[in-house]
Amino acid sequence: MTMSETKSKIENHPMMKKDWYYSIEIQPGIFTPGREHRNVILTRELLKGIQVKGRNCLDIGAMEGMISILLWRRGAAKVTSYDRIDFSEWISFIQERLGVPFNYIKGISLNKIKEFTSPFGLYPYDVVIFSGVLYHMFDPLSGLSAVRGLTRNGGIMLMETSAVLTEKDECLMYFNNAGRFFPGTNYWQISFSxxxxxxxxxxxxxxxxxxxxxxxxxxxxxxxxxxVCRAVDGPVVSTGDEWMPKTISESFLPDFEEFIDWEELRINKSGDVPYESEKQAGVFHDGTSSLNVFESVKSIPETKFTDPDAQVRLKLDAMF
Structure with missing residues (x-):
């Protein structure tokens, strides 16, 4: 915010008349006219546990940069904010007033980020945020592969998405034919399992x-x-699954290598990125230290939408 901007001037700024996704405080009591998107509550809740200070971070699907701002405020060494849609005007408006000089990339495809950022020493990333994007993708597995291809081993990836809660432990996806679930550009509703x-x-x-x-x-x-996921050196195989280990054989590797250079991601100069959960331990897959999502959500209470001011809107002093 510039010193010359009065409350009246900023409220009547042309950018405040535009459509916004996020509600971000840019002056005491003045927020951008975003909407109350409840899904950001989940991302912000889990972001608390990631120790981002001094880390190289990537925010995928940034929109106007709410999560990028939080990463910067919490001391990330580098923050790259990315969206396929060009939000340059919105980002500039926010950066000028909040003093958050993160990198901004727009308009390129997700699988071009490595090529675009490698010359600047940004790839691979310690922390990747992938929030509100997966259901907009034609191919969820390719999308997740592209994100894995940007996350170094030992790094943290936090993802958030629309999904389906099934009664049985089933691996399935529902197609959004005729917009039966959502009217917008949503394609697949993936089950938790x-x-x-x-x-x-x-x-x-x-x-x-x-x-x-x-x-x-x-x-x-x-x-x-x-x-919240940690990138590790191989598939995380539960006891009794004989198929998943085959994915590291030569017959599978070429498909993954369209998106992932496993050797480059093994570079781990600064150790594992710490993560601390506020919850009690959930249920793990047999033979692993990886949460079983389907079983864990049975004992974990749903996140509640109780305080829109704190949970959805981003205040000037917010760190999470």
Whole structure:
């Protein structure tokens, strides 16, 4: 914020008349005209446990940069904010007033981030935030692979997405045909179990989970889920699964290598990024230290929407 901006001037600024996704405080008591998107509660809740200070961070699907701002405020050494849509005007408006000089990339595809950021020494990343994006992708496995390809071993990936809570432990996805779940550019509604399996397949160990239920369509319970994962050196295989280990054989590797250079991601100069959960330990997959999401959510209470001011809007002094 510049010193010459009065409350009246900033409230009548042309950018304050535009459509905003997030509600961000830019002057005491003055927020951008965003909407109350409950899903950001889950991302912010789990972000608390990630020690981002001094780390190289990437925010995928940043919109106007709420999470990028939080990463910067908490002392991240480098923050790269990315979105396929060009929010340059919104980002500039925010950065000028809040003094958060994170890097901003827009308009390129997700699988071009490595190529775009490597010359600047940004790739691979210690912490990757992937919030509110997966259901907009034609191919969820390719999308998750692209994200894994940006997260160094020992690093943390926090993802949040719309998903399906099934009654049985089933790996499945529902297609949003005719917009039966959502009217917008949503394609697949993935089950909690399927998301769990794909993440472990892509060498992620699941550390923590938060969720809430939303609405029901034709008996299919919709919800939102956020998961904190650590990138590890191989697939996280539960006892009795004989198929997943085959994915590191030569016949599988070429498909993964479209998105992932495993050797580059093994560079781990600064150790594992610490994560501390506020919850009691959940249920783990047999033979692993990775959370079983389907079983864990049975004992973990849903995240509640109780205080929009603190949970959804980003205040000037907010750190989480």
């Amino acid at each position: 399927c998301l769990d399996y794909l993440l472990r397949l892509l060498h992620f160990e699941l550390l923590d989970v938060s969720y809430y239920k939303s609405f029901n369509v034709d008996g299919i319970q919709q919800g939102r889920i956020a998961i």
